[in-house]
Amino acid sequence: MLKRLMSTNNDVAFTTLRLVMGVVYFAHGAQKMLGWFGGYGFHGTMGFFEHMGMPAPVALLVICTEFFGGLGLIVGLLTRIAALGIGVEMIVAVFMVHLPNGFFMNWMGTQKGEGFEYHLLAIAAAAALLLRGAGPFSVDRALSK
Secondary structure, eight states: OHHHHHOOOSOHHHHHHHHHHHHHHHHHHHHHHHOGGGOOHHHHHHHHHHHTTOOHHHHHHHHHHHHHHHHHHHHTSSHHHHHHHHHHHHHHHIIIIIGGGOSSOOTTSOSSSOOSHHHHHHHHHHHHHHHHOSOSSSHHHHHHO
């Protein structure tokens, strides 16, 4: 079962997709977990999510999914699990927060919040990694041999 979970194809495009997605989600996770890149840090993020009505265990899961999922994607370890977590998180974010704001991002600051176009891209990228794996330059690839 573990070998099937870590198996991947030899397409470098999936390595590129995985690395870019990993960097993006690690950066967001580091904002939430460590306060890097102008983030609130762990306690500030937990307080923010709880103020929004999110239960503490769910808030913790969001922080860990982005931080550890991003790291997993960067090195290509348990890529399918990381992609599944991020994909599910983005689906929930669309329905719980972004759907009422429409499709487009709020580039001009003229709407109440951000739309869901970014989230659709992230869901598609996560689905591709979930279906095809990490690509050739990954820990998953090395361990599946």
